[in-house]
Amino acid sequence: MLMQVDDRTEMQMVEAAKGGCLESFGELCSRYYNAMAAVGYSLLRDRQLAEDAAQETFARAIRNIRKLDGSQKFGAWLAAICRNVSKDMRDARKRTVELKAEDLLPAESTEDVGASEIRKAIWELGDEDRETILLRYYNELSQEKMGEVLGISRSAANRRLKKAQERLARILGRYGFGEIEI
Amino acid sequence: MNSKNRKLDELAGRAIGRSGLQFDFERWKKEHGDDVREFETSGPDIEGPEQKRGTSVWRSIMRNRVLQVGVAAVLVFVVLAGLHFVEKGTTSVAWAELGQRVGSVRDFVFKVSTKATMSGQTINMEMYAYQSAQHGIRMDMYQAGRLQMMVYMAADKGEMVTVMPDAKQYIRMKMTPEYMAQWQKRQQDPRDFVKWFTSAEYTSLGRSVVDGIEVEGIEARSANVGGGMFEQADGQLWVDPVTQWPVRMEIKGRLALGMGEMELAMYGFEWDKVLEPSWYAPVIPEDYKQQGSTMTVAMPSEETMLQGLKVFAELSGGTYPAGLSIADISAELGKLMASAQLQGDIDKSEMQQKAMDISQAGGFYIKLVTEKKNPEYFGKDVTAADADKVLMRWKSGEGKMKVVYGDLAIEEVDDVNEPLSQ
Numbered sequence: 001m002l003m004q005v006d007d008r009t010e011m012q013m014v015e016a017a018k019g020g021c022l023e024s025f026g027e028l029c030s031r032y033y034n035a036m037a038a039v040g041y042s043l044l045r046d047r048q049l050a051e052d053a054a055q056e057t058f059a060r061a062i063r064n065i066r067k068l069d070g071s072q073k074f075g076a077w078l079a080a081i082c083r084n085v086s087k088d089m090r091d092a093r094k095r096t097v098e099l100k101a102e103d104l105l106p107a108e109s110t111e112d113v114g115a116s117e118i119r120k121a122i123w124e125l126g127d128e129d130r131e132t133i134l135l136r137y138y139n140e141l142s143q144e145k146m147g148e149v150l151g152i153s154r155s156a157a158n159r160r161l162k163k164a165q166e167r168l169a170r171i172l173g174r175y176g177f178g179e180i181e182i
Numbered sequence: 183m184n185s186k187n188r189k190l191d192e193l194a195g196r197a198i199g200r201s202g203l204q205f206d207f208e209r210w211k212k213e214h215g216d217d218v219r220e221f222e223t224s225g226p227d228i229e230g231p232e233q234k235r236g237t238s239v240w241r242s243i244m245r246n247r248v249l250q251v252g253v254a255a256v257l258v259f260v261v262l263a264g265l266h267f268v269e270k271g272t273t274s275v276a277w278a279e280l281g282q283r284v285g286s287v288r289d290f291v292f293k294v295s296t297k298a299t300m301s302g303q304t305i306n307m308e309m310y311a312y313q314s315a316q317h318g319i320r321m322d323m324y325q326a327g328r329l330q331m332m333v334y335m336a337a338d339k340g341e342m343v344t345v346m347p348d349a350k351q352y353i354r355m356k357m358t359p360e361y362m363a364q365w366q367k368r369q370q371d372p373r374d375f376v377k378w379f380t381s382a383e384y385t386s387l388g389r390s391v392v393d394g395i396e397v398e399g400i401e402a403r404s405a406n407v408g409g410g411m412f413e414q415a416d417g418q419l420w421v422d423p424v425t426q427w428p429v430r431m432e433i434k435g436r437l438a439l440g441m442g443e444m445e446l447a448m449y450g451f452e453w454d455k456v457l458e459p460s461w462y463a464p465v466i467p468e469d470y471k472q473q474g475s476t477m478t479v480a481m482p483s484e485e486t487m488l489q490g491l492k493v494f495a496e497l498s499g500g501t502y503p504a505g506l507s508i509a510d511i512s513a514e515l516g517k518l519m520a521s522a523q524l525q526g527d528i529d530k531s532e533m534q535q536k537a538m539d540i541s542q543a544g545g546f547y548i549k550l551v552t553e554k555k556n557p558e559y560f561g562k563d564v565t566a567a568d569a570d571k572v573l574m575r576w577k578s579g580e581g582k583m584k585v586v587y588g589d590l591a592i593e594e595v596d597d598v599n600e601p602l603s604q
Contacts, residue, residue: 016326033205
């Protein structure tokens with residue numbers, strides 16, 4: 001029996017959005033907002049800018065979604081746009097003001113002791129590891145959703161997360177957090 | 183997860199966690215009004231990475247956003263029209279009463295849900311159809327709950343109008359008298375599918391409840407379903423034993439000529455409904471513009487095919503489409519129109535009619551295939567300069583073949599049953 005309209009899969013929503021359904025596009029944006037904010041944050045190191053990047057990502061996506069090839073995964077496609085948007089924003093920011101690494105790590109008055117060091121440790125990770133860690137911890141994304149954004153399977157996302165966690169644990173060990181096994 | 187790993191989760195979550203982040207789509211729409219308006223007013227974009235053979239019908243027709251919806255509609259219409267008029271024999275009939283009863287209905291209403299997968303792309307569409315032997319056809323077509331097109335085919339005027347609210351445009355097509363005569367004679371619609379069910383070898387599904395009605399069903403599987411629309415299909419037909427009218431039909435199968443796969447559900451029937459003539463008069467708001475000029479649709483025939491091939495060769499500089507299936511035609515049209523448009527040597531109205539002409543070549547080819555006339559086409563190797571080479575041939579009668587040469591000369595010859603070596 002054919003699927004009912006209200007019971008649509010992501011693929012159907014993408015097709016609907018490609019066909020001009022704004023509501024479906026909005027639903028897709030809602031589903032991926034947190035993930036895109038995490039991707040943006042991994043490159044911009046600023047929560048507000050990361051949300052701006054996520055919103056600009058959707059603006060570029062709505063202009064181009066009809067070009068999305070059937071074989072491309074929507075989440076991975078969106079993440080690729082978000083990386084480009086974030087890099088553009090980062091470059092523009094660098095041009096206007098020369099910032100130190102510390103300036104990109106705003107401390108929060110109520111934050112726990114050591115949070116700043118943990119963020120520093122995260123920024124020491126390579127791009128791929130940092131993005132993976134942020135996808136997981138920025139808004140507790142599931143490994144399945146991480147896989148969709150990274151364009152890999154759930155199990156591959158799990159493996160990638162484990163490796164990133166191991167590297168992060170090693171850096172945290174150097175920062176005096178003791179031994180953290182993964 | 184061990185305790186040490188939990189510690190990492192806690193540390194990282196506290197340091198960078200951002201719970202409660204919500205996306206405000208309404209606000210985003212206001213802040214990106216221009217992009218949203220552009221999205222809402224433009225049709226599906228077929229400007230893809232690279233045009234390639236076998237890509238989606240919807241993507242590869244042409245690069246002009248304004249024209250593409252209309253031409254896609256024309257192409258699909260013409261191809262279906264090719265199937266539409268295929269004569270087919272009937273076999274032994276079971277459930278004869280039902281087939282005859284439904285076949286005698288002149289006016290009825292129904293809904294259709296389709297899920298078509300063509301070249302890896304899935305298209306879902308819902309249609310509300312109002313079919314009248316006297317007045318014509320009206321179909322309101324929706325995608326994702328949004329009205330995309332209203333198609334009016336007025337029987338008395340021999341005219342089909344497609345209104346596209348998003349684009350604020352409409353397409354007008356004029357059918358030839360021969361076309362309309364055939365259309366009056368046979369229509370491919372749920373009645374034909376009922377006949378297929380009742381004439382195929384079927385198995386009983388017993389009683390069930392479908393769409394809230396207690397029904398009795400049968401299941402059938404066979405080739406050449408829907409006048410050749412499906413190459414192979416499985417289907418279920420559910421009938422209300424009290425009223426003896428069909429309640430729901432579902433057909434799933436491979437489309438003919440490698441076009442893809444389709445799931446088709448027809449339901450919400452209102453048989454023998456009195457339909458108002460006013461429903462068949464196109465409602466075109468004043469600010470809607472006609473897309474191109476009024477096109478002429480003829481019955482798929484040798485003449486329309488030769489005209490289509492001639493138009494193609496004129497546009498391409500002497501070559502012919504590599505194939506005449508729907509996938510080949512759509513891909514070739516995409517390349518050709520994009521090239522013509524880039525060169526700026528063709529206006530939109532002209533382009534639309536030429537696309538229609540070329541599509542009709544495909545319509546005739548499909549007709550030949552479904553009528554089992556064994557057409558062979560050599561467009562890949564034969565050009566307009568090859569007056570001595572066979573471009574196409576098919577069985578035209580007992581021991582006879584029609585042969586079209588590279589210069590589009592046509593003759594009927596004895597069928598010597600020899601393969602061509604060209």
